[in-house]
Amino acid sequence: MKKINAEQILWRPNKKSSVPLYQQIFQFVCNNVSRGQWPVGTKLPSQRSLSKLFEVNRSTITTAIEELTSYGIISGKSGAGTEVISNTWSLFLPTTTDWNKFIATGFFHENNNIIQEINRLEFEPDLIRLGTGEIDPSLFPQEMWQKVLNRLGTKVMSLGYLEPLGLLELREALADHLNAEGLNVDADNILITSGSLQALQLISAALLQRGSTVYTEAPSYLKSLQLFQSMGMELSGIPMDNEGIQYWKLPRVTNKFNNILYTIPTNQNPTGITMSMERRRSLLDFCIENRLPIIEDGAYQELCYDDGQPKTLKSWDKNDMVIYLGTASKTLAPGLRIGWIVASKPIVQRLGDVKMQMDYGASSVSQWVLTEFMNSGLYDEYLEELIRKLRNRRDRAVRSLSKYMSDIATWNVPTGGFYIWLTFKSKIKIEQFFEQAVKEKVLLNPGDIYDFKHSRSLRLSFAYITEDEFERSIKKLRRIYDK
Numbered sequence: 001m002k003k004i005n006a007e008q009i010l011w012r013p014n015k016k017s018s019v020p021l022y023q024q025i026f027q028f029v030c031n032n033v034s035r036g037q038w039p040v041g042t043k044l045p046s047q048r049s050l051s052k053l054f055e056v057n058r059s060t061i062t063t064a065i066e067e068l069t070s071y072g073i074i075s076g077k078s079g080a081g082t083e084v085i086s087n088t089w090s091l092f093l094p095t096t097t098d099w100n101k102f103i104a105t106g107f108f109h110e111n112n113n114i115i116q117e118i119n120r121l122e123f124e125p126d127l128i129r130l131g132t133g134e135i136d137p138s139l140f141p142q143e144m145w146q147k148v149l150n151r152l153g154t155k156v157m158s159l160g161y162l163e164p165l166g167l168l169e170l171r172e173a174l175a176d177h178l179n180a181e182g183l184n185v186d187a188d189n190i191l192i193t194s195g196s197l198q199a200l201q202l203i204s205a206a207l208l209q210r211g212s213t214v215y216t217e218a219p220s221y222l223k224s225l226q227l228f229q230s231m232g233m234e235l236s237g238i239p240m241d242n243e244g245i246q247y248w249k250l251p252r253v254t255n256k257f258n259n260i261l262y263t264i265p266t267n268q269n270p271t272g273i274t275m276s277m278e279r280r281r282s283l284l285d286f287c288i289e290n291r292l293p294i295i296e297d298g299a300y301q302e303l304c305y306d307d308g309q310p311k312t313l314k315s316w317d318k319n320d321m322v323i324y325l326g327t328a329s330k331t332l333a334p335g336l337r338i339g340w341i342v343a344s345k346p347i348v349q350r351l352g353d354v355k356m357q358m359d360y361g362a363s364s365v366s367q368w369v370l371t372e373f374m375n376s377g378l379y380d381e382y383l384e385e386l387i388r389k390l391r392n393r394r395d396r397a398v399r400s401l402s403k404y405m406s407d408i409a410t411w412n413v414p415t416g417g418f419y420i421w422l423t424f425k426s427k428i429k430i431e432q433f434f435e436q437a438v439k440e441k442v443l444l445n446p447g448d449i450y451d452f453k454h455s456r457s458l459r460l461s462f463a464y465i466t467e468d469e470f471e472r473s474i475k476k477l478r479r480i481y482d483k
């Protein structure tokens with residue numbers, strides 16, 4: 001059952017407004033309930049802590065609570081026991097279908113509280129997003145975008161459904177691009193997806209089964225998703241060192257249940273670690289020996305700032321062991337919702353068939369846009385510039401950390417991607433730290449989201465905010481830490 005602590009509530013009533021305070025509080029609770037943020041069963045903070053939090057008289061809170069009770073939204077009990085018992089939406093329905101029962105029984109797990117809160121707070125205008133896995137909107141290639149759209153305006157004659165594997169022109173452009181990076185694929189080895197997140201959904205729906213174990217780095221981006229667990233699969237976190245996953249620590253692998261290994265070898269999310277060449281080779285050998293297929297997530301493969309791109313596992317894969325995932329989200333634009341799966345033809349066909357059942361294809365507009373970006377050479381030109389800018393941001397970020405954090409935390413210096421994994425030297429109450437930071441207008445991604453155990457780390461991203469914003473927020477974090 002969800003419990004809301006007073007510190008988690010960032011909203012405050014507006015004392016200058018002509019709307020009475022109790023009504024503002026009433027509306028605030030209704031909004032949270034009807035948006036599903038406080039589902040039925042959620043326990044609210046006590047009246048005493050609410051009056052302290054909102055800096056209003058206890059009687060104002062009592063009036064708001066009475067009003068909410070009379071609408072049947074919360075239980076009438078006072079004190080810490082007050083809880084949400086219904087939502088306004090179902091009250092207004094002519095027949096009272098118990099939708100809450102439906103909501104509680106759907107097989108997809110809900111995101112954990114902090115992730116839900118981050119997803120909401122990312123759209124609050126004045127918060128600095130210190131952990132966001134996205135490039136800064138100010139780096140968006142506006143002029144190139146205009147050129148691409150102008151050309152497409154005359155080129156694209158219709159926007160019908162596309163063939164199951166996706167737009168042929170895009171698959172051909174991607175095959176050229178990937179072959180230049182050392183893979184050996186043709187357009188029939190590629191399936192276009194609606195982002196790599198969908199690629200993971202397709203794999204779990206079509207290739208895995210209830211009881212399958214997905215081995216992955218600990219920590220991992222995958223841990224932040226409920227996807228595999230919702231489908232009845234186990235996630236098993238395997239420790240890393242600075243060369244990547246320590247695959248020899250895997251429990252004895254049997255492949256009774258279609259187990260699989262998921263890895264982000266290049267610029268891993270969230271640690272920023274890039275797997276060494278030696279580790280890549282020996283991991284592949286280990287997986288071949290144990291018949292353990294690999295999902296290689298190459299989301300950050302193109303974003304290497306120091307030594308060029310390392311070879312992908314897929315480029316060494318002579319045994320069709322590896323399913324490679326790519327995406328346009330981390331370089332160009334997540335809003336395109338375009339990703340790709342590279343695998344053997346039977347796998348691509350099977351996943352393509354499932355995709356047709358799910359959404360009948362990714363957006364054809366987005367597929368044309370990416371094709372034009374690639375074929376015109378604008379994508380490569382843009383990427384070169386992006387890498388230069390992100391390298392500068394990385395360098396400044398590391399300098400800011402050295403200035404403010406070196407006595408209290410450790411971190412890695414990533415050779416690419418977006419992330420720096422910062423670990424505090426001593427124990428820290430990360431949830432409180434998160435809430436404190438939000439109050440100071442800094443939004444964090446706590447390590448717990450990604451790790452398999454309690455974490456004293458933060459995923460910092462230097463990609464979404466400017467060098468100065470990064471430095472200012474690190475300075476604020478230091479102040480909060482010292483309080």
Ligand code: PMP
Pocket residue numbers: 133194195196197198221264269297299326327328329334337338339
């Ligand atoms: N894989 C990794 C490693 C990621 O970091 C992300 C985005 N955070 C994704 C996949 C999902 O990306 P997409 O927008 O393509 O669904």
